Amino acid sequence: MAETNPDKAPEVIFLPWEKRDRLDSLIERSAFPSSISKGEYLAIKMHFGERGGDGHVKPEFIRPFIRAAKSKKAKPFLTDTCTIYHGPRNNAVEHLMVAAEHGFSLNRLQIPVIIADGLLGDEHREIPIPGKHFSKVKIATGITNADRMLVISHFKGHVLTGFGGAIKNIGMGCGSRKGKFEMHSSAAPKVTSQKCVGCGMCIPTCAQSALKLSDGKIELDKKLCAGCGECIIACHTAALSITWNEETKNVQERIVEYALGAVKDIPAYYFNFVCHITPNCDCTGIREKPIAADVGILASEDPVAIDAASLELVVQNSGDVFKKAHPELDCSLQLEYAKKIGLGSRKYKLVEL
Numbered sequence: 115m116a117e118t119n120p121d122k123a124p125e126v127i128f129l130p131w132e133k134r135d136r137l138d139s140l141i142e143r144s145a146f147p148s149s150i151s152k153g154e155y156l157a158i159k160m161h162f163g164e165r166g167g168d169g170h171v172k173p174e175f176i177r178p179f180i181r182a183a184k185s186k187k188a189k190p191f192l193t194d195t196c197t198i199y200h201g202p203r204n205n206a207v208e209h210l211m212v213a214a215e216h217g218f219s220l221n222r223l224q225i226p227v228i229i230a231d232g233l234l235g236d237e238h239r240e241i242p243i244p245g246k247h248f249s250k251v252k253i254a255t256g257i258t259n260a261d262r263m264l265v266i267s268h269f270k271g272h273v274l275t276g277f278g279g280a281i282k283n284i285g286m287g288c289g290s291r292k293g294k295f296e297m298h299s300s301a302a303p304k305v306t307s308q309k310c311v312g313c314g315m316c317i318p319t320c321a322q323s324a325l326k327l328s329d330g331k332i333e334l335d336k337k338l339c340a341g342c343g344e345c346i347i348a349c350h351t352a353a354l355s356i357t358w359n360e361e362t363k364n365v366q367e368r369i370v371e372y373a374l375g376a377v378k379d380i381p382a383y384y385f386n387f388v389c390h391i392t393p394n395c396d397c398t399g400i401r402e403k404p405i406a407a408d409v410g411i412l413a414s415e416d417p418v419a420i421d422a423a424s425l426e427l428v429v430q431n432s433g434d435v436f437k438k439a440h441p442e443l444d445c446s447l448q449l450e451y452a453k454k455i456g457l458g459s460r461k462y463k464l465v466e467l
């Protein structure tokens with residue numbers, strides 16, 4: 115975990131998007147290559163994209179990181195965890211197939227892809243943390259058994275947290291499926307029956323089988339709902355929407371506590387790709403139009419500083435697009451809570467390449 119010295123704001127190195135062909139220089143300038151040791155297992159934590167979606171960081175951007183790791187004779191592997199929603203990435207077999215379809219495979223990148231929480235997403239280690247919501251968090255063993263983590267995140271909007279970047283990638287992204295259930299809100303979506311056209315598009319997105327049609331209108335079983343929000347993204351008439359209450363704040367705090375556990379015992383370095391900034395995350399499997407101009411690629415040893423800098427650069431360039439996309443969400447909440455529990459610093463020193 116990054117040490118936070120209040121007198122010395124962590125450095126965030128910024129490569130503008132128009133200079134993205136100089137990614138090698140950004141990697142060289144960062145502390146990432148010098149931190150790698152010979153023979154260590156390096157987990158490159160990323161998101162391989164959902165089938166049908168195109169927002170994820172593309173394989174050609176991963177090659178320079180792999181070259182850097184191999185030049186230090188480390189043992190890098192690409193990794194992510196199983197999802198809780200219905201879809202191909204909720205088990206390792208289909209997750210690996212989707213990853214390969216998107217160019218993340220041993221054949222294409224010459225390093226293995228490992229689903230960190232195993233075949234069915236139930237392989238984790240409990241890591242003790244001093245949290246408000248959790249005293250221990252369930253982190254995937256493919257992460258906890260690694261010697262080091264390189265966290266490569268696509269910075270974009272998110273239906274439950276406003277934006278998703280490095281904190282979300284290590285928080286939600288390093289938890290096993292059981293961990294993900296713990297993190298999600300227990301608040302079921304709000305149903306506005308008058309807006310439901312009975313298309314049924316939301317039903318297959320629900321891993322909990324909490325939705326069914328009755329007389330052409332959607333019905334939600336609140337006892338079954340895990341509050342994952344996937345059906346909300348699938349519904350294009352806004353018949354399903356987030357129930358705004360204390361739970362929506364709590365879900366952000368729970369993700370931050372998982373992030374704290376994920377990097378408690380393992381050193382990590384972070385790169386954010388602030389480009390193709392869509393309103394929702396890469397789990398949707400929908401090709402969404404960007405809501406902001408491309409910004410660039412950022413690097414830091416502090417997950418909070420890199421997300422704070424990414425957010426501020428997006429807002430500087432394009433206005434408060436995440437507030438516009440998710441008006442009820444306070445994007446700063448995850449940053450503030452992350453600072454409060456010692457995950458990192460909201461202050462940073464931006465160094466442009």
Ligand code: SF4
Pocket residue numbers: 302303319320321322323324325334338339340341342343344345346
């Ligand atoms: S929010 Fe609830 S009803 Fe909607 S997909 Fe998730 S578990 Fe199912």
Ligand code: SF4
Pocket residue numbers: 309310311312313314315316317331332348349350351352353354
């Ligand atoms: S809630 Fe939305 S997605 Fe589900 S059936 Fe109704 S209109 Fe379709």
